Amino acid sequence: MKSPTPECLLSVRNLTHCFSGKTPQVNGVSFDINAGEFVSIIGPNGSGKSTVLRLIISELQPASGEIVIQGKSLRSMKPQERARSVAFLTQHDNADLRLTVSEYVALGRIPWQVEYSRAEHEKIITDAINDVGIAHLKAVSLGKLSGGERQRAGFARVLAQQPALLLLDEPTNHLDPLARHQLLSLIKHKNMTTLAVLHDLELIQPFSDRVLMMNQGEMVCRGTPAQVLDSAWLEQVFGMQSLHVTHPTSGKTLRIFEALPSEMK
Numbered sequence: 494m495k496s497p498t499p500e501c502l503l504s505v506r507n508l509t510h511c512f513s514g515k516t517p518q519v520n521g522v523s524f525d526i527n528a529g530e531f532v533s534i535i536g537p538n539g540s541g542k543s544t545v546l547r548l549i550i551s552e553l554q555p556a557s558g559e560i561v562i563q564g565k566s567l568r569s570m571k572p573q574e575r576a577r578s579v580a581f582l583t584q585h586d587n588a589d590l591r592l593t594v595s596e597y598v599a600l601g602r603i604p605w606q607v608e609y610s611r612a613e614h615e616k617i618i619t620d621a622i623n624d625v626g627i628a629h630l631k632a633v634s635l636g637k638l639s640g641g642e643r644q645r646a647g648f649a650r651v652l653a654q655q656p657a658l659l660l661l662d663e664p665t666n667h668l669d670p671l672a673r674h675q676l677l678s679l680i681k682h683k684n685m686t687t688l689a690v691l692h693d694l695e696l697i698q699p700f701s702d703r704v705l706m707m708n709q710g711e712m713v714c715r716g717t718p719a720q721v722l723d724s725a726w727l728e729q730v731f732g733m734q735s736l737h738v739t740h741p742t743s744g745k746t747l748r749i750f751e752a753l754p755s756e757m758k
């Protein structure tokens with residue numbers, strides 16, 4: 494039997510953005526994400542990763558190009574429809590630090606306000622807070638949280654939003670090593686369609702279905718984690734090399750990353 498064609502959830506075509514000057518900071522970027530996929534964007538500082546995400550949430554307007562979510566052009570969507578379609582987790586969300594964790598996570602429910610009863614909203618909020626392991630902090634204000642606790646609260650907010658597409662911009666900042674794995678596993682197990690900017694190359698293989706690599710505003714390489722992390726682009730773009738080691742018990746191939754000696758002079 495033929496397997497069903499995967500549903501294309503996000504389609505980005507020829508996206509270009511220029512903050513200033515003649516050189517675009519995002520230049521002719523195109524990619525698709527299918528429903529349920531976890532796709533990572535990697536690239537050095539300033540390569541345009543966050544700008545791509547900010548274009549997808551309409552915080553920035555592209556100079557040219559098209560963004561289509563669930564078959565509908567982003568440009569034609571009203572703000573509420575956009576908020577139901579896309580959730581964005583970033584370091585800089587300017588939330589009011591006097592809000593308690595519960596109040597902050599409840600912001601994720603605003604796009605769905607009239608469709609659900611109060612009890613349904615509360616259950617979704619409580620479940621999201623429990624899922625990220627901060628139930629004991631639900632009545633604490635954001636200003637009194639550590640960086641990692643605040644980041645967990647951010648995860649809870651985007652989970653509560655129940656978006657079609659989840660955008661994560663460096664979501665593992667502030668998280669301890671176990672929490673990084675736990676929270677990305679949580680997103681994976683919920684099968685949320687996700688586009689994540691990740692700096693930590695060690696996290697790419699375990700969580701990504703596909704990887705997009707950017708350099709100087711362009712998408713230079715794409716493929717499975719193995720295809721991208723073992724490509725010559727890793728050395729060319731990052732100045733890093735990927736070494737393979739075998740896990741002593743599972744026999745799995747693991748990658749470790751090392752700076753090229755020529756980059757360390």
Ligand SMILES: Nc1ncnc2c1ncn2[C@@H]1O[C@H](COP(=O)(O)OP(=O)(O)OP(=O)(O)O)[C@@H](O)[C@H]1O
Nearest residue numbers: 512513518536537538539540541542543544545690
């Ligand atoms: N508001 C702005 N005004 C002018 N230039 C900007 C602005 N925001 C970003 N840029 C420039 O656009 C380029 C891409 O920035 P972007 O934040 O997308 O990079 P990034 O790949 O996410 O980097 P990082 O890994 O450091 O977060 C950079 O050269 C940056 O200086």
